[in-house]
Amino acid sequence: MQRELKREALLRAAVSAFSRQGFHQTSLDEIARKLGVTKAALYYYFPNKNALLAACFDRAMSVANESLAQARNEGGNSREKLQLFLRHYLEAVTDEFGVSVLLTEEHSLDEQDRKKLFEERDKLEGHIRNLVREGIKDGSIVECDPKLAVFLLLGAVNWIPKWFSQKGSWTSHQLARAATDMLDRMLSTNPCAELVIDVGKAP
């Protein structure tokens, strides 16, 4: 467990450094120096930057899959499930782990890691498309192209860690809630008449 905690702390610190200054502009040596650990300690957990990147993607996929499982349990109709998935996922990636900034670095992964990522991503996208299809059937989601719907939703959501900062005036909770409500309007058969007017003042 000690080992897991240490690995986790290193992973978080690395992600934070990558997000601030870019993956390619950050060296493992620099991360080790900033964390006050020896290079040997860092290399024990992550033999190279690509291994660290693969761990980041693994984490992002786990968070997404857990959010989806939770949403499936909690939601009533499929539109609610979709909404809950987005809210949980957003709260996790903005609050805990700003990992999505790295989601454009697939090219830097080793081939095997990239293959695995693409398979898992395709599987996740398939699950979410199915939610949209089920929502069209149960009447909670408008007739639409599920493939396009999922791409647009994930694009909006994956872009958020690029501009959201926990030091800004919006909390992760406010953001996740307001963004989800706004995106929900895009697909709901019963779109709300108004949205949160000032995210920073929302409950």
Next chain:
Amino acid sequence: MQRELKREALLRAAVSAFSRQGFHQTSLDEIARKLGVTKAALYYYFPNKNALLAACFDRAMSVANESLAQARNEGGNSREKLQLFLRHYLEAVTDEFGVSVLLTEEHSLDEQDRKKLFEERDKLEGHIRNLVREGIKDGSIVECDPKLAVFLLLGAVNWIPKWFSQKGSWTSHQLARAATDMLDRMLSTNPCAELVIDVGKAP
């Protein structure tokens, strides 16, 4: 003019290579070799990769600003203007110039280029937020937080070149139209009851 055309051809080829295999995984030498031009010719237009990247961002900003100007001319209410901006911009970036894949590479820009990009991007985002504010006033757009609305729209839109391929079953025109209609539902006070069901079969 000859000079402009040559620069343009080099820029397009470079962007295409960056998009396929990643900015950091592509060398100027490789681009020159693939294009069958001498390194000297390439270096004459773009002394280094960062200059090429800055040119890509310049282009993306020009396309966005031109799309906005055109939309302002053509649209009736502010919601229509916003919709037309998205459609024109999408058609341009997916059809002509898949530049947005690079939009996460700001870290690789020289400091001066990055500063300029951020200023221009802030200006553009300000203009689009104003469109949303005007739309709320003229009753075409729902009460909402304009800042969040613009971030979500641009996220969805900037993500598209990551997954859209001209070799797929959707044309740029079909995609731009369907994506815009779907995103429009998010903010319109008069959301349509159904959307295109299969983008690849839309007119």
